[in-house]
Amino acid sequence: MxxxxxxxxxxxxxxxxxxxxxxxxxxxxxxxxxxxxxxxxxxxxxxxxxxxxxxxxxxxxxxxxxxxxxxxxxxxxxxxxxxxxxxxxxxxxxxxxxxxxxxxxxxxxxxxxxxxxxxxxxxxxxxxxxxxxxxxxxxxxxxxxxxxxxxxxxRISPIIERRGLTTYPKGHGFSNEFIRITEKCLLVGIVPIDDKLVFWFIDRPRLPRDSRVSREPEVLKEAMVEEMKDFPAEITEMVKNSDLDSLSYTQIRYRxxxxxxxxxxxxxxxxxxxxxxxxxxxxxxxxxxxxxxxxxxxxxxxxxxxxxxxxxxxxxxxxxxxxxxxxxxxxxxxxxxxxxxxxxxxxxxxxxxxxxxxxxxxxxxxxxxxxxxxxxxxxxxxx
Ligand SMILES: Cc1cc2nc3c(=O)[nH]c(=O)nc-3n(C[C@H](O)[C@H](O)[C@H](O)COP(=O)(O)OP(=O)(O)OC[C@H]3O[C@@H](n4cnc5c(N)ncnc54)[C@H](O)[C@@H]3O)c2cc1C
CATH class of the missing domain: 3.50.50.60 (FAD/NAD(P)-binding domain)
Known part of the structure; x- marks a missing residue:
């Protein structure tokens, strides 16, 4: 060499x-x-x-x-x-x-x-x-x-975040604001990217069951929709209609x-x-x-x-x-x-x-x- x-x-x-x-x-x-x-x-x-x-x-x-x-x-x-x-x-x-x-x-x-x-x-x-x-x-x-x-x-934070994109072919109707909604232990954030595309995230503390839940997009989506039963219908619909290949699950880490x-x-x-x-x-x-x-x-x-x-x-x-x-x-x-x-x-x-x-x-x-x-x-x- x-x-x-x-x-x-x-x-x-x-x-x-x-x-x-x-x-x-x-x-x-x-x-x-x-x-x-x-x-x-x-x-x-x-x-x-x-x-x-x-x-x-x-x-x-x-x-x-x-x-x-x-x-x-x-x-x-x-x-x-x-x-x-x-x-x-x-x-x-x-x-x-x-x-x-x-x-x-x-x-x-x-x-x-x-x-x-x-x-x-x-x-x-x-x-x-x-x-x-x-x-x-x-x-x-x-x-x-x-x-x-x-x-x-x-270090590993006790918070997990799920993120995704939802496309609205006829326009989403959200205003150009960073919307944050908290319900029990869930924090949901919504930010429009353009007139038809919305980015959203859902944060909550990590639960023991998370280690057993699959990260497959369909399973992730189903679990999020279930957790968001008490949210306004337009928010649960947003997650339901999200683009599967955009979904991700992250265990937050930090120095x-x-x-x-x-x-x-x-x-x-x-x-x-x-x-x-x-x-x-x-x-x-x-x-x-x-x-x-x-x-x-x-x-x-x-x-x-x-x-x-x-x-x-x-x-x-x-x-x-x-x-x-x-x-x-x-x-x-x-x-x-x-x-x-x-x-x-x-x-x-x-x-x-x-x-x-x-x-x-x-x-x-x-x-x-x-x-x-x-x-x-x-x-x-x-x-
Ligand atoms: C849930 C969440 C939400 C966030 N939201 C925001 C936000 O709204 N705004 C913001 O500014 N930031 C946000 N961040 C932070 C942001 O995502 C990261 O800071 C950014 O992506 C880091 O970029 P990076 O290039 O340093 O690392 P990465 O994006 O992780 O890129 C590292 C690259 O290195 C490659 N790599 C790794 N190991 C090796 C190896 N051994 N050999 C060769 N290649 C290797 C990987 O494949 C990858 O492509 C968020 C982070 C998280 C977790």
């Missing part, structure tokens, strides 16, 4: 929202990368995703904002809030990439640092080996790259703020982004947008260092890359700590039935974070 051969300058593990956005951001800065995705095609699990002002700013930097705005209606409120079909977002990001950037069927099973070159080595499920100068772990909640850093696995505070996010020229770094509960609808922000900051920091050093000296380049990654982590750490703390507190608030506890958490959020929507006003800056 030729130990000095480098297959790729920048290898991104994972072709989800964050991995594709990072590849696109690097491309727009003139940097070539490769996205190694374990699946055989692009995945868009989870039906749809709410994107707020901060996420739209990042999408504008990536050059896909104007096109995506046409696919999602503006939801009423003080911030720009639209709900995108995940497949629209993933396809828009992938479409902007040069051919051959995404490599499907590349499952990374472990990552190490080559003792001789100090650059990362990725081991594939089929015994193959990939060498890169920089590895960006955008491989989601069960990240192999994060594990290789010694990051603790994300606690104190885990993030103590974590180390760089080893040699490897780092993590998106859920691999900071998976959080869906209570603010910010996980995906935070991954888009990561992409912009990561590309900006790496590009700045590469522009400063055009030499072909590997040692200098490695130092530059390490410096760029450190700047990325420095810039992102406060932001993700704030976001995950707010998400954690909002999750606690939604999970309590005690009004006193709820008011106390609300007061804490107000005192420490001011306007509860300030997280959506964040600007990750230019690429």
């Amino acid at each position: 030729n130990i000095s051969k480098i297959d790729y300058e920048i290898a991104i593990v994972g072709g989800g929202i964050c991995g594709l956005a990072t590849a696109l951001a690097l491309h727009r800065k003139g940097l070539r990368s490769v996205v190694l995705e374990r699946a055989e095609s692009l995945r868009a699990t989870g039906a749809a995703i709410g994107v707020w002002t901060n996420g739209w700013r990042a999408l504008d930097q990536l050059g896909v904002g104007p096109m995506l705005r046409q696919k999602a209606m503006l939801i009423r409120g003080k911030e720009e809030h639209r709900c995108l079909k995940r497949s629209d977002l993933i396809e828009a990001l992938a479409h902007g990439l040069p051919p051959q950037t995404i490599r499907f069927g590349f499952r990374i099973v472990s990552v190490e640092i080559d003792q001789l070159t100090s650059f990362p080595v990725l081991n594939l499920h089929n015994g193959g080996v990939i060498r890169a100068k920089v590895v960006l772990g955008c491989d989601g909640v069960s990240s192999i790259v994060a594990k290789s850093f010694g990051l603790k696995p994300p 606690a703020p104190w885990d993030l505070l103590l974590a180390r996010f760089r080893i040699a020229t490897m780092t993590v982004a998106g859920d691999a770094m900071h998976v959080m509960g869906p209570f603010l609808g910010q996980g995906g947008s935070a991954g888009l922000e990561d992409a912009i900051v990561l590309a900006r920091c790496l590009a700045k260092e590469i522009c400063l050093d055009q030499s072909s000296n590997d040692r200098n380049l490695r130092i530059r890359f390490e410096f760029g990654l450190d700047n990325y982590i420095k810039e992102r750490k406060t932001r993700i700590l704030m976001l995950s703390t707010t998400t954690y507190l909002v999750g606690l608030m939604l999970g309590t039935s005690s009004t006193a506890k709820m008011l106390l958490i609300l007061a804490i959020v107000r005192i420490f974070f001011g306007n509860p929507f300030s997280h959506a006003q964040y600007d990750c800056g230019h690429l």
Whole structure:
């Protein structure tokens, strides 16, 4: 094996929202990368995703904002809030990439640092080996790259979420609002995507029976309709008429703020982004947008260092890359700590039935974070 051969300058593990956005951001800065995705095609699990002002700013930097705005209606409120079909977002990001950037069927099973070159080595499920100068772990909640850093696995929340899309060929008639309905232990959220398509989610605490219930879409739908007997007929009808292939069931996972505070996010020229770094509960609808922000900051920091050093000296380049990654982590750490703390507190608030506890958490959020929507006003800056 030729130990000095480098297959790729920048290898991104994972072709989800964050991995594709990072590849696109690097491309727009003139940097070539490769996205190694374990699946055989692009995945868009989870039906749809709410994107707020901060996420739209990042999408504008990536050059896909104007096109995506046409696919999602503006939801009423003080911030720009639209709900995108995940497949629209993933396809828009992938479409902007040069051919051959995404490599499907590349499952990374472990990552190490080559003792001789100090650059990362990725081991594939089929015994193959990939060498890169920089590895960006955008491989989601069960990240192999994060594990290789010694990051603790994300925690499991007691909340589960079911999500889906319902198409109304003659128009849905919902107003352009984010509707939330709570009934007993169920929280139902409804957000229109366009005039004919509605995204909805149903949250509740996990029950022992959940481990026995099949995740087959028909079974999922039947169980949800049964749970929603006491809801208004138009809401149960919405679930009854949902598109089967859009349904998903998720056990919520998160990295606690104190885990993030103590974590180390760089080893040699490897780092993590998106859920691999900071998976959080869906209570603010910010996980995906935070991954888009990561992409912009990561590309900006790496590009700045590469522009400063055009030499072909590997040692200098490695130092530059390490410096760029450190700047990325420095810039992102406060932001993700704030976001995950707010998400954690909002999750606690939604999970309590005690009004006193709820008011106390609300007061804490107000005192420490001011306007509860300030997280959506964040600007990750230019690429
Ligand atoms: C119920 C729920 C609702 C949510 N709602 C919102 C919302 O409204 N708004 C919002 O902004 N965010 C929301 N989020 C969060 C958002 O979905 C995630 O933050 C976002 O999808 C994470 O993107 P990612 O690219 O980091 O990870 P992922 O989307 O998980 O992508 C990781 C990719 O890496 C690949 N991969 C994994 N392991 C390997 C490997 N070993 N080798 C190669 N490839 C690998 C996977 O196949 C996948 O394609 C929600 C999350 C949940 C759970």
